[in-house]
Amino acid sequence: MGGPLGALIGAVGGHFVDRLKGEGEQGRNSQKSVGFTIAVIVLGAKMAKADGHVTPDEISAFKEVFRVPPEEMKNVSRVFNQARKDSAGYEPYARQIAGMFREDPAVLEELLWCLAYIAKADGTVHPGELRFLRGVSEIFGFDPATFERVTAIVDDAQADDPYVILGVAKTATDAEVKSAHRKLVVEHHPDKLIAQGLPEEFVEVANRKLAAVNAAYDKIKRERGLG
Numbered sequence: 001m002g003g004p005l006g007a008l009i010g011a012v013g014g015h016f017v018d019r020l021k022g023e024g025e026q027g028r029n030s031q032k033s034v035g036f037t038i039a040v041i042v043l044g045a046k047m048a049k050a051d052g053h054v055t056p057d058e059i060s061a062f063k064e065v066f067r068v069p070p071e072e073m074k075n076v077s078r079v080f081n082q083a084r085k086d087s088a089g090y091e092p093y094a095r096q097i098a099g100m101f102r103e104d105p106a107v108l109e110e111l112l113w114c115l116a117y118i119a120k121a122d123g124t125v126h127p128g129e130l131r132f133l134r135g136v137s138e139i140f141g142f143d144p145a146t147f148e149r150v151t152a153i154v155d156d157a158q159a160d161d162p163y164v165i166l167g168v169a170k171t172a173t174d175a176e177v178k179s180a181h182r183k184l185v186v187e188h189h190p191d192k193l194i195a196q197g198l199p200e201e202f203v204e205v206a207n208r209k210l211a212a213v214n215a216a217y218d219k220i221k222r223e224r225g226l227g
Contacts, residue, residue, distance in 0.1 A: 003092070003096040004042075004088065004092045004093050004096060005035055005038050005039065005042070005093060005096050005097070008038060008042060008079055008082060008083065031100075032100055032101065032107075032196070032197025033197050033198070033199040034199075035096075035097055035100050035197070036097070036101075036107065036111060036197055036198060036199055036202070037066070037199050037201065037202075038079065039093060039094075039097040039111060040065070040066055040111060040114055040115075040202075041066070041076055041079045041080050041083065042079065042080075042083040042090075042093050043090055043093060043094065043097075043111070043115055043136065044062055044080065044114075044115065044118055045079075045080045045081070045083035045084045046083060046084075046089070046090035046093070046132065047090075047115055047118070047119060047129055047132050047133070048084060049084050050126070050128035050129050050131065050132040051126035051128040051129050052128070055121070055122040057121040057122040057123070058118050058119075058121045058122055060121065061117055061118045061120075061121030062118050064117075064204075065114045065117055065118065065202065065204075065205050066114075066201055066202065067201050067204065068201070090132065090135070090136065091135070091139065094135075094136045094139040094140070095139055097111065098139050098140050098141065100197075101196070101197065102141075104196040104197060105140070105141070105142075106187040106188055106192075106193060106196065107193055107196050107197055107198055108140045108141075108142075109142075109146075109150045109188070109209075110188070110193060110198060110202065110205060110206060110209065111140075112133070112136060112137055112140060112142070112147075112150050112151060113150050113151065113205065113209055114202070114205055115133060115136065116133055116150070116151035116152070117205075119133060133147075133151060134147060137150075137151075145167060146167065148164055149164060149165060149166070149167040152164070152165065152212075162215075162216035162217070162219040162220050163216075163220070165212060165213060165216035166180045166181055166184065166213065166216050166217065166220070167180060167184075168180045174224065174226060177217070177220055178217075181213065181214075181216075181217040184213045185210065185213060185214070188206060188209055188210050188213065189206075189210065190203050190206040190207060190210070193206050
């Protein structure tokens, strides 16, 4: 793996290099899996740099979305700290990961969701974090509506709005709501995401995202009196 992500992997070695071994399709999947993992660490570090500090809540959230094996915590910390000290911005890393998953946008959505989850962990999203998240979203090729659906970072009037979570208008027909729900469930099923390169360490993230989508659909059905 080349580019800025490859440079970091080469500097750290260990578990990440071992996971890159393999040929053919297995090798490509391993590359994507390692790329996703490194991207979460690096972009998380760059986001922490955006607001100037890392809170205990954000560290806890990071551990929730990325279940790091105890024996690999030292390597993860090395990548995180090196990325924070790196003078380069987040853009080269975001562009590289966007290129890796250009055919699998649902995986990029999972990555953006992870970053937003960490940013919101301390109860507020710093303006610097918000600019960072929007910048990553744009590099990933997402429009503003997708950004709101994926991150659930909206104004107070839209907080926990199930229509925002499903990415449909309140005026959408029952059939349109059902179709949007079905599409998201298919795209974000953990098994499908793993096949596209999502590391198994992030399965819990995918399950949480899927639960939020299902909860939003159930809420709309109750409001509309649908069976």
